[in-house]
Amino acid sequence: MDDKHLLMEIQLSESKVYHTLKNIPKARAALTSARTTANSIYVPPKLQAALDMQSGILHAEEKDFKTAFSYFYEAFEGYDSIENPLALKGLKYMLLCKIMLGSPEEVQSLLTGKMGLKYSGRGIDAMQAIADAGKKRDIAIFNSTISQYEEELQKDSVIESHLKALYDTLLEKNLVRIIEPYSRVQLKHVAETIALPYEVVERKLSQIILDKKFS
Numbered sequence: 001m002d003d004k005h006l007l008m009e010i011q012l013s014e015s016k017v018y019h020t021l022k023n024i025p026k027a028r029a030a031l032t033s034a035r036t037t038a039n040s041i042y043v044p045p046k047l048q049a050a051l052d053m054q055s056g057i058l059h060a061e062e063k064d065f066k067t068a069f070s071y072f073y074e075a076f077e078g079y080d081s082i083e084n085p086l087a088l089k090g091l092k093y094m095l096l097c098k099i100m101l102g103s104p105e106e107v108q109s110l111l112t113g114k115m116g117l118k119y120s121g122r123g124i125d126a127m128q129a130i131a132d133a134g135k136k137r138d139i140a141i142f143n144s145t146i147s148q149y150e151e152e153l154q155k156d157s158v159i160e161s162h163l164k165a166l167y168d169t170l171l172e173k174n175l176v177r178i179i180e181p182y183s184r185v186q187l188k189h190v191a192e193t194i195a196l197p198y199e200v201v202e203r204k205l206s207q208i209i210l211d212k213k214f215s
Contacts, residue, residue: 004037004040004041005041005047007037008034008037008038008041008043008047009047011030011031011033011034011037012030012031012034012047012050012051012054014026014030015027015028015030015031015034015054015058016054018030019054019057019058019061020157024058024061024062027058028058031051031054031055031058034051035051035055038051045078045081045082046078046079046082046084048078049074049075049076049077049078049079049082049084049086049090050075052071052072052074052075052078053071053072053075053086053089053090053093055068055071056068056069056070056071056072056075056090056093056097057093057158059071060093060096060097060100060158060162061161063100065097065100065101066097066101068093068097069094069097069098069101072090072091072093072094072097073090073094075090075093076090076091076094087119088119088121088123088124089156091110091115091119091124092123092124092126092127092156092159093158093159094110095107095110095111095124095127095128095131096127096158096159096162098110098131099127099130099131099134099166100162100165100166102134102169104130104131104132104134104135105131105135107127107128107131108128108131111124111128122149122151122152123152125149125152126145126148126149126152126153129141129145129148129149130142130145130153130166133145133170134166134169134170134173137170137173137174137176137177138170138174139167139170139171139174139194139196140194140195142166142167142170146163171196171204172204172208172213174194175190175194175201175204175205175208176208176213178190178193178194179205187201187202187205190205
């Protein structure tokens with residue numbers, strides 16, 4: 001194919017389709033091909049931002065949130081420079097990475113100044129609420145946030161794909177917060193305190209102990 005721009009767009013589209021199908025190896029291979037093609041041509045800011053966004057998404061799938069953050073930042077800057085609304089999505093994914101890295105306190109610092117004012121709204125409010133739940137290790141805040149911001153969280157396929165991991169992490173931290181002051185606890189009391197079924201609490205605490213995350 002002579003038109004390398006078209007070839008690159010096709011390869012990028014292939015990567016997105018494979019990601020949707022949860023075939024991460026093929027998604028990464030297609031993205032690598034797209035980036036190789038991009039190295040030999042001029043890539044407009046919008047297309048470069050799309051490449052960076054897809055790179056961030058795939059690194060996040062592999063739990064490499066530090067690298068993913070860097071790509072999402074590049075995507076955000078690219079979209080922001082051309083006033084493209086996808087900049088908001090890039091910013092949300094940056095915040096998601098900070099939360100997944102266990103640094104929810106850094107979310108607010110990222111939103112300080114013009115960036116926060118320019119992109120303020122329900123999308124950012126949702127990520128701030130999730131970060132607040134992570135900072136407080138509070139599963140109740142997490143669950144209420146999911147309900148309150150369903151459109152912004154569960155209908156975004158990238159964020160939604162990480163919600164289960166977020167939930168498991170917060171549940172673990174919340175349980176540890178409840179039991180860490182005591183040398184002996186009753187599971188029934190813990191379940192009532194956290195407002196979750198006894199079986200869920202028993203299973204998660206057993207996993208925490210087996211994984212030696214609490215002794």
